[in-house]
Amino acid sequence: MMMNYYQALDFLNSLIDYSHIPNLGYSxxxxxxxxxxxxxxxxxxxxxxxxxxxxxxxxxKGSTAAMMSSVLQAAGYRVGLFxxxxxxxFCEQVQINRESISHEELASRVEAxxxxxxxxxxxxxxxxxxxxxxxxxxxxxVDIAIVEAGLGGRTDATNAVEPxxxxxxxxxxxxxxxxxDTIESIAGHKAGIIKPGKPVVAAYQxxxxxxxxLRDTAKQVGxxxxxxxxxxxxxxxxxxLEGQIFNADFAKPENDTWDGDYALALLGVHQVENAxxxxxxxxxxxxxxxxxxxxxxxxxxxxxxxxxxxxxVSRDPLMVFDSAHNVDSAKKLKQSMADYLGGYKILLIFGxxxxxxxxxxxxxxxPGVEKVIFAKSEHPRAAEPAMLVKLGRxxxxxxEVAENITEAIHSAIKQADRQTAVVVAGSIFIAAAAREVILxx
Numbered sequence: 001m002m003m004n005y006y007q008a009l010d011f012l013n014s015l016i017d018y019s020h021i022p023n024l025g026y027s028x029x030x031x032x033x034x035x036x037x038x039x040x041x042x043x044x045x046x047x048x049x050x051x052x053x054x055x056x057x058x059x060x061k062g063s064t065a066a067m068m069s070s071v072l073q074a075a076g077y078r079v080g081l082f083x084x085x086x087x088x089x090f091c092e093q094v095q096i097n098r099e100s101i102s103h104e105e106l107a108s109r110v111e112a113x114x115x116x117x118x119x120x121x122x123x124x125x126x127x128x129x130x131x132x133x134x135x136x137x138x139x140x141x142v143d144i145a146i147v148e149a150g151l152g153g154r155t156d157a158t159n160a161v162e163p164x165x166x167x168x169x170x171x172x173x174x175x176x177x178x179x180x181d182t183i184e185s186i187a188g189h190k191a192g193i194i195k196p197g198k199p200v201v202a203a204y205q206x207x208x209x210x211x212x213x214l215r216d217t218a219k220q221v222g223x224x225x226x227x228x229x230x231x232x233x234x235x236x237x238x239x240x241l242e243g244q245i246f247n248a249d250f251a252k253p254e255n256d257t258w259d260g261d262y263a264l265a266l267l268g269v270h271q272v273e274n275a276x277x278x279x280x281x282x283x284x285x286x287x288x289x290x291x292x293x294x295x296x297x298x299x300x301x302x303x304x305x306x307x308x309x310x311x312x313v314s315r316d317p318l319m320v321f322d323s324a325h326n327v328d329s330a331k332k333l334k335q336s337m338a339d340y341l342g343g344y345k346i347l348l349i350f351g352x353x354x355x356x357x358x359x360x361x362x363x364x365x366x367p368g369v370e371k372v373i374f375a376k377s378e379h380p381r382a383a384e385p386a387m388l389v390k391l392g393r394x395x396x397x398x399x400e401v402a403e404n405i406t407e408a409i410h411s412a413i414k415q416a417d418r419q420t421a422v423v424v425a426g427s428i429f430i431a432a433a434a435r436e437v438i439l440x441x
Contacts, residue, residue, distance in 0.1 A: 005103035008110035009090055015117075017125040031155035036127050039120045040160055043131060046138035050080070051288075052161045053146050053281065056153035056190045057169025059329050060203060060274045063266060063306050064169050065146045067278035071300030072144060072285075073097050075292040080137035080145030082158070084126065087307055087432035094133040096140055098305070101133075109135060126150050127157040134161075144290070152179050154192020164288055166193045166200040166223075167281050169274065171210040172328035173357065187213035196221040199284055203277040204229040206328065226280055234276040236269055237261065241312050241340060243302075246272045248279060255283050258294045263302045267310045268336040275301060308431040310336045313438050317416035318344065321435050323428035325352065327360040333425055334364050344421035345370040349408045350388065351430030353381040358391050361426065366395040370420070374401050375408035377429035405433040 003011070040047060053068060055061045062083050069081045079097055086092040091100040101109075109132045117123050130150075137145050147163070149156045171187050179186045187210040194200045194217050202225055205211040211227070218225035233249045244264050250256055264275055279297065286292055308323045310333065320341070324333040337346065346369045352358050366372060372392070374385035385401040392399065402408035412422045424434040 003107050003111050005107045008107040011110055011114070012090075012125050012128055015123060015125045015128055031152075032122075033155050033157070033159055035120060035122065036130070036157045036160045039116060039123060039127065039131050040134065042116045042119060043135055046131075047134040047161050049138040050142050051144040052163040053144065053165050053167060053285070054149065054158060054161055054163040054193050055146065055167040055169065056149040056156070056193045057167075057203065058172045058174050058186065058190075058326070059332070060169035060270065060277070061148050061167075063271060063274045063309055064167060064203070064278050064281075065148045066306040067266075067275060067301060067304050068282060069095075069098065069146050070304040071278070071282055071292065071297050072146075072290070074300035074303070075290070075296040077143040077290070078141065080133070080140075080142040080147075082130065082133045082137075082145060083148040084129075084150050085428060087428070088436060093129055094136055096137070096142060101136055105136070106132065124157070130157045144285075149193060152186075152189035152192070154189050156193075159193055162195060163193075163198060165281060165284055166195060166198060167203075167277060168193070168200060168214060169203045169277060170270075170328070171205060171207065172326060174326045183207045183209050184213055186210075188217075190214075191217035194218055194221055194223050197223060199224040199226060201226045201228055201231075201277060201281040201284060204273055226284060228277040228280040229273075231280040231283070232258075232276050234272050234279070236272050239267065239339060241267070243267070244272070246275065248276070250283070258283065258297060260294060260298075262298050265302060265304050266306060267312075267340060268332060269339065270332040270335075271309070308428060308435060310340070311435075313435055314422075317413060317418075317420060317422055319412075319422040319424070319438065321424045321431040323431050324361070324365075324425045325356055325427050327357055327364060330361040330364040330425070333423075337421075337423065341421045341423075343419075345419055347412050347416055347420050347422045348372045349375055349402075349405075349412055349422065349424040349430070349434065350426040351375045351377050351385075351405070352383050352388065352426040353379065353429075354383040354387070355381060356383075356427075358383065358388065358426075362392050362395055365425065366392060366397045369397050371398045371400070371415070373408045373412060374399060375405045375430060377405060377427060377433050379427070379429040382427070382429065405430060406437050409434055409437045
């Protein structure tokens with residue numbers, strides 16, 4: 001009897017899942033790329049049947065992937081999108097033209113995959129999901145797939161691909177137990193997706209040592225490196241809670257047909273930086289035969305949707321949900337709060353994974369906040385609210401503890417007036433859970 005969707009999820013979740021392990025450390029047997037290559041080989045190497053853009057980075061890779069997917073779809077292409085983690089539904093990780101694989105389709109593909117896992121041992125949940133995504137993209141005849149790395153890059157399951165183009169977004173401190181506690185080490189892992197002779201687009205890097213590693217790696221393997229901030233100058237013009245407008249000025253005359261103003265649905269100056277990276281990568285794709293007009297690029301950016309990235313979820317009261325979960329993204333959130341929420345009192349709902357730099361995020365986010373409500377998501381790595389209270393004790397901000405995210409949301413709504421903005425942050429899982437509470441009510 002064919003398994004149903006929930007049985008398929010149970011099976012996938014019965015596999016090794018390193019994303020559920022707090023303070024995960026690196027070891028070669030955990031991150032063995034050969035295991036993924038062997039599995040894909042048994043499946044007939046489905047990833048070799050379509051073009052791929054491979055994206056790694058600490059922050060911005062999901063937004064950049066969503067922008068590229070939206071633009072390519074606007075240009076008439078059939079676009080696969082593989083991202084992680086999911087917000088609400090497991091199937092979100094595998095999409096074609098922003099439509100998720102169906103529950104029934106996922107279940108049938110898990111059923112087909114099971115016998116192969118007897119031949120390749122110790123396959124993880126993420127590796128199995130990646131393989132299913134590649135097979136689905138092949139069978140559905142996508143023109144191109146935008147593939148986001150899960151963790152790091154060099155030994156990530158997605159790095160079994162041979163992409164047309166690699167993209168590396170902003171690099172900062174995260175997953176230090178696996179990737180190392182220096183920017184050089186983290187950048188080295190990300191740079192592992194750069195393939196010999198294949199171009200790589202690098203986003204603007206806050207840390208000069210990260211850019212140096214990317215440049216050195218590209219040189220070593222004979223790859224052209226396109227630095228997005230030199231390739232195209234994107235300047236914010238205006239913003240509101242409805243969206244923002246920026247101007248793009250391409251450095252090379254052959255790209256000047258794309259010069260001009262763009263409306264971007266995603267908020268925050270950091271999203272303009274992500275748009276610059278996306279535009280640089282998309283422009284590079286046109287050298288490989290992809291046909292994209294300026295109007296199509298503009299339509300894609302205008303229509304892009306990527307939840308829980310400084311997303312306005314409610315206007316009464318004003319509620320903003322963001323997935324900031326490290327110090328760098330907390331700084332970007334703080335800047336967006338200043339740019340968009342000036343004049344509002346901030347009521348912060350905060351929940352985080354236990355292995356994040358929580359104290360570092362508190363130093364950025366808590367000053368100037370009216371009140372903070374500590375809450376916990378249902379993710380296995382979620383920090384207990386009592387731990388958050390203890391870590392936040394050096395910041396003299398009134399706080400309360402909620403039993404769960406539903407209680408936190410309801411408490412915030414009761415306390416918020418027209419001069420209050422409720423901001424949810426600290427983890428993609430806490431933001432997703434909060435969003436679900438609002439949408440279900």
